[in-house]
Amino acid sequence: MHTSSTPYTHLLRTYLAPQKGRVALLALLVFASLALALWNPQLIRTFIDSAQERSGLDKLLGAAALFTTLTIVQQLILLVATYISELIGWTATNRLRGDLALHCLKLDLAFHKTHTPGELIERVDGDVNQLARFFSQLVVQLAGNLLLFVGVLVLLWWEGWQIGLAVTLVAVSSIFVIEALRRRMTPRWERFRAAEADLYGFLEERLNGLEDIRASGAVGYTMNRLYHFMRVRWLAMRHVMRLNAWVISLPIWIFGFAYGAAHLASGPLFYSGVLTLGSVYLIFYYVNLMEGPLWETLRQVEELQRALASINRIAALFAIQPQIQDGEGVSVPDAPLAVEFDHVSFHYEDDDERVITDLSFQLAPGQVLGLLGRTGSGKSTLSKLLYRFYDPTQGQIRLGDGNGHSFDLRQARRADLRGR
Structure with missing residues (x-):
């Protein structure tokens, strides 16, 4: 696994390229779902404005029926996208797991003397499991949610520059905060994954040697070592969770400011007659529409940190090369030598x-x-x-x-x- 590119892009190219048809279909379905999510609120505005103008019942029923139909279609699209994404994820991770296990088997005995079987199981299976969503839908959905953000902001600017400017300032500020948190989260997840692998490696080795431990009177020493590894893992997890608490509370603050900014910007325009009641509802619907993707983005950023930490550890394992290299090859006779x-x-x-x-x-x-x-x-x-x-x-x-x-x-x- 030699590459001049980053481990992330190399993994995506290596394990998603054979499934490029499925990946393209998944991207198409996700973006179609986003387009419907942006279009549906326009139908609600049409319905509200038509009702306020006392338009005919046929127009109201038509808008309601179209809204319901598109909502059902959107859910069906999401269902199919979920199935395809899981198929992509499991296919890619199974192949990666096989390649990583084969690479470890080709390494020298010197490597296996310094890495316990429990640690290798955690690195080959545990780290790869963290990449299931990374391969299946994390990248596509993260890009889709960012596009939804951009689409909502464009439509808000279309409704009024004051509204678009107010919400854009809040959204851009939130992106900078999320990026700052992302940079701090990745090293913490790497330390947590390393501590977890060390703990499982210690457990596997000591469980296989229980009789020797009892016979040599090393039970107390072994338990002290276990407490040490458990403490290191707990401290690493605490560092992650303390920062994660800020990540979880972030949307509450962001959308408090976003709703306030939308209210301050749209109120004067509504009372001056520039915006209709349907347009005001549309603005708040779009702001509310951003809330779900932001929560999803934050959750995906957290998952991305776990995935990136695992990718770094997988890349480090792939980078270890056997010191004993194969020769050019000679014909070895079948007879006794x-x-x-x-x-x-x-x-x-x-x-x-x-x-x-x-x-x-x-x-x-x-x-x-x-x-x-x-x-x-x-x-x-x-x-x-x-x-x-x-x-x-x-x-x-x-x-x-x-x-x-x-x-x-x-x-x-x-x-x-x-x-x-």
């Missing part, structure tokens, strides 16, 4: 003490070698070197047919070696 260790030395990265020192021996094809030694003497390490889970620190390991034809183990592909 000769094995030669030529002055092989090896030590693990986290320990400078050599496990194997200047080891040399040869095995003819079909010959069996038994290894005896105390724990930690390097018996298992020889097998790991032979299958290229590790590479020797010094020396060479060669395989051959026993007739003088041999190759360095590092020239072969790991899959070919491990397939034997």
Whole structure:
């Protein structure tokens, strides 16, 4: 997963491009729903003004029937859009989950020694689960809600520049506040997701070693470590929730100002006869129409922070590359192979003490070698070197047919070696 673009755009291109037909249909449905949401209030204004002018009953019934029909159509569109978005989200996340799991399986043993299975499960499954809405509808709906904002403001300016200016100032101010909160939320969500992964990794490892913990009398120590991880997670969650409280209360303040601005701007115009009763209702309907998308936008911004935090962690995991690279590839015979260790030395990265020192021996094809030694003497390490889970620190390991034809183990592909 090498890319010069941001991880967000790369993920969208990689996992939504195969579903571009569904994505285009979803965008079309969402924008059609927004168009109906902007058009319906015009029918209400027509109905109110027609009733005030004592127009014919046919005109009133026609406006009411059209309004009801469009409302039903809008709900049907939203229903179909929800189904398509879920289909897109699950298809994309399942593919991402598979790619991430395969990438982890290809990493070296050194990586798996420093990352517990519980942590990897949380990063492969938990972080990817956070992206379901990001792939399915978050981006489209966020863009749609912003377009609805713009559409409402344009129509309010059409009704009167005073009204449009007043509500625009409130809306623009709210966007700056939301952006400021967004910048502060993402790092907090990243820390929370990291703390959660550490906790689950600790739990998985300790639950698998309960008997050893009891036998060694380490129950108290283990519980103290558990309390430490739980405290770190709780503190990270508290930092997120404290800022989230401001996010939740934001629409109340914003729309208090928006309704006040609309009232102050439309009142004089109504009493001077510039605006009809239907137009005044239309203005407040549009302001109220902005409230739902703003709540949705704030919720989507919160979900986007979780998604972006997970994307950063997924990108960091994809960025880890195996230190042991495949060779150019050689033809590995199906017959029994000769094995030669030529002055092989090896030590693990986290320990400078050599496990194997200047080891040399040869095995003819079909010959069996038994290894005896105390724990930690390097018996298992020889097998790991032979299958290229590790590479020797010094020396060479060669395989051959026993007739003088041999190759360095590092020239072969790991899959070919491990397939034997």
